[in-house]
Amino acid sequence: MANGNGIDQTHTLSVLVANKPGVLTHVSGLFSRRGYNIDSLTVGVTENPEISRMTIVAHGDEHVIEQVTKQLNKLIDIIKVVEVTPKESVDRELALIKVTAKAQNRSEVIQIVDIFRAKIIDVSSESVVIEITGSGDKINALEEMMRPFGIKEMVRTGKVALVRGSRLTQHEK
Amino acid sequence: MSANESTRLSGAKALIKSLEHEGVDTIFGYPGGQILPVYDELYDASIRHILVRHEQAAAHAADGYARATGRVGVCLATSGPGATNLVTGIATAYMDSVPVVAITGQVPTAMIGNDAFQEADITGITIPITKHNYLVKNANDLPRIVKESFFIASTGRPGPVLIDFPKDIQNTIFDYVYPDKVQLQSYKPTFSGHPLQIKKACALIEKAECPVLYVGGGAIAANASDEIRTLAETIMAPVTTTLMGKGAFPDDHPLALGMLGMHGTRFANYSIIDCDLLIAIGARFDDRVTGKLESFAPNAKVIHIDIDPAELGKNIKVDVPIVGDAKVILKKILATLKLKMPKSSEWLRKIEVWKKEYPLDYDQGGSELKPQYVIQCISQLVRDGIFVTEVGQAQMWSAHYLQCKKPRTFLSSGGLGTMGYGFPAAIGAKVGCPDKDVWDIAGDGSIQMNIQELATAMENDIKVNVAIINNMYLGMVRQWQELFFNRRYSYTNMKGQPNFVKVAEAYGAVGIEVTKKSEVKDAIKQAQKSDRVTFIDFKVTREENVFPMVPAGASISEFVEYDRRP
Incomplete structure (x- = not known):
């Protein structure tokens, strides 16, 4: 609004939160009520059992992301909010894909899975379940390749990210 | 009584003790089934309880108490409809940043989520309208929760905090110890203002020819009235107050411009349009104040002092944002300012002309009751x-x-x-x-x-x-x-x-x-x-209108035309 450059981009926020019930509701509620767009949100406990880390992928212009960060910081149970940029961070997403694979095309499916360095973790006479870890793009690519065979079901975790190198996301605001 | 002394108490009794520790002298409330143990303790407590006739009024009364005294207001209601009736009052306090602690009864923990009689998810309902809220699941947490609630409600940008208190926890006997201090690693409001920003602000103030102070409710919350007056008189800047800021600067002061915005005085709005420096103190550039954003203070550098970082740059581009307590920051600004020459009186003369030409007035209407x-x-x-x-x-x-x-x-x-x-x-x-x-x-x-x-x-x-x-x-x-x-x-x-x-x-x-x-x-x-x-x-006369008036979304200098004189 006031000083946004208007360029809508995807941003990844790494958010340390108190590991308490209700925190996720506070965070997701903030996004919906302030009209921010959320692409994915993952949450899990950290090395400190009292603290969880959320990885939130959201899009908007700079001004919106600045507001998101500030509003998140206002929540009492939020300990720290950092934007992680692709350059300075590593990120991964996991997906499980159930693909139709009968005897006549199973080997073709396996070949593609190998090229992607994915794994087959379950097999039946009708289908296989593929596990793939990687960037969102890589998962999208595999999904595209599998589509002609018939994707029966699919689940993705959303992105998790950590800052590269020895730098830490300190446990303080 | 020492704060660390441990006593065996019920949750309900512990609540009353905790409130006494926080210096609460009055509660506005309305009893009901799921808050009965607390009411039983209130029966012979030293705290005054005012029985309202609708829970909404309890929340508003706590809010009025808080705004008038500067202390935290407390309201109390039962679960379900009692709690939901508080909602409008809590939302009112939230929007105006008023320190209120609302306590609600809740169905016993074992029944939560079962659609029990008079059950409502009041912590869920009030997430968007409280600064923070708590569901007490363990009696041992209660003293800490009360301590934190009062701390959160009254510090930083004040606001309402809700404590939802299930009936079984009210009846649980536990070792009551009231904590000495609050330990919230994740909540530390910035107070003092960044020294570099204060220097930058002073440089802008020293250069300005046509400064205006735009004062909001945050100035009152920070008790910054004296500093605002000193600053205004030092730099000879006129002062406009928002509806929430009214009283922060004396309305009868020669530098007072009255309210700005949609129903602002013409001279306040014209001053905003023509100023070259706008010093916003505890104000949030609300749409009722700014009108069309593009034409709000178009020629001005903006200094924005606010304790809530999220307000800085939210609606308008700010040249010097300063996060912190308005009183502390203004004191520092006053100590740093080096004014060699008094400000030009040209600016004040211009405003005097507007004041004469466009005074606040109305058609006196002869004998009619206006x-x-x-x-x-x-x-x-x-x-x-x-x-x-x-x-x-x-x-x-x-x-x-x-x-x-x-x-x-x-x-x-x-x-x-x-x-x-x-x-x-x-x-x-x-x-x-x-x-x-x-x-x-x-x-x-x-x-x-x-x-x-x-x-x-x-x-x-x-x-x-x-x-x-x-x-x-x-x-x-x-x-x-x-x-x-x-x-x-x-x-x-x-x-x-x-x-x-x-x-x-x-x-x-x-x-x-x-x-x-x-x-x-x-x-x-x-x-x-x-x-x-x-x-x-x-x-009174039936069809009197409030003027001046700027239509919603228009520039604050585009007043609705009306016939001012007979």
Whole structure:
């Protein structure tokens, strides 16, 4: 609004939160009520059992992301909010894909899975379940390749990210 | 009693003890099934409990108490409908950053989530309208939660905190220890202001030719009135206050511009348009203030002082944002400022011309009873008073014509615009400040939204006065219909108003009807002399409008044209 450059981009926020019930509701509620767009949100406990880390992928212009960060910081149970940029961070997403694979095309499916360095973790006479870890793009690519065979079901975790190198996301605001 | 002394107490008793530790002297509340153990403890507690007639009024009264005294207001209700009735009051306090702690009963923990009788997920419901909230799941957490609640409510940008307290936890006996201090690793409001930013602000102030101070409710929360006055007088800057900031700077001061924005004075709005430096103090550039953002202070550098970092740059581009407490920061600015020469008086002269050319005025209407006249008379006759308003035309005329000289003497629902706020908030203000002459300036629509509180005021001997500006319309909505909807008065004509004098009398209060200009002052004096709650029903001209007015979304210099002179 006031000083946004208007360029809508995807941003990844790494958010340390108190590991308490209700925190996720506070965070997701903030996004919906302030009209921010959320692409994915993952949450899990950290090395400190009292603290969880959320990885939130959201899009908007700079001004919106600045507001998101500030509003998140206002929540009492939020300990720290950092934007992680692709350059300075590593990120991964996991997906499980159930693909139709009968005897006549199973080997073709396996070949593609190998090229992607994915794994087959379950097999039946009708289908296989593929596990793939990687960037969102890589998962999208595999999904595209599998589509002609018939994707029966699919689940993705959303992105998790950590800052590269020895730098830490300190446990303080 | 030492704070660390451990005693075996029930959760309910521990709550009362904890509230006593926080210095709570009054609770506004309404009992019910799931809060009974707490009420049993209140039966012989030293804390005064004011029984309201609707939980909404409990929340507003706690809010009025907090705004008038600067201390945390406390309200109490049962689960389910008791809790949901608090919601409007909590939202009102949230929008205006008022420190309130709301405590609600909840069904026993084992029944939560089972759609039990009078169960409502009040922590879920109030997430967007509280600064923080808690569901007490373990009695041992209660003292810490109460301590944190008062700390969170009253520090940083103040706001309401809700504690949901299940009945089984109220009955749990545990080792009660009240904590000495709060340990919240994730909540540390910035207080002192960045030194570099303060230097930058001073440089801008030293350079400015046409500065304006734009003062909001945050200045009152920070008790920064003295510093604002010193700054204004030092740099000879005129001061405009928002509805929430009214009282932070004396309305009768020569540098006062009154309110700005949609119903701002012309000279306040023109000053904003022409200023070269805008110093915003505890104000949030609300749409009712800025109008069209692009034309708000178009030529000005902006210094924005606010304790809430999220407000800086939210609506408008700021040149020097300073996060922190307004009082502390203004003190530092005053200590750093190096003013070699007095500011040019050219700017003040320009403003004087506007003030002469476009004064706040209205058609006096001969012998007709005009609402503005009533409010002027109240302003004249009430010394040492607190004015509380409802919402609508009477609220805006109050903002225009009441002369407030001190902070915490004008209480109004600014952000949420809650009709029905005024009367219960006036009750709360009077409880907090018993020596003040407390007046609720109401409309005939608003007063009926919480008129049942007459019983609360009478029962507890809370002497407040209510001036009903009665035009038998929902006046502000009617005004919009007149100006923007072709005078189609769709459901704003309240033909069925009750006889307010008889309503007051039915509760044992005093009711006075005023139909003539000549009766106004006597009626006000009579209300002041009476030791009973007094309603004055001022039957004013029906279709008076609030002017000046800027249409929603227009630039604040584009006033609705009207015929000012006969």
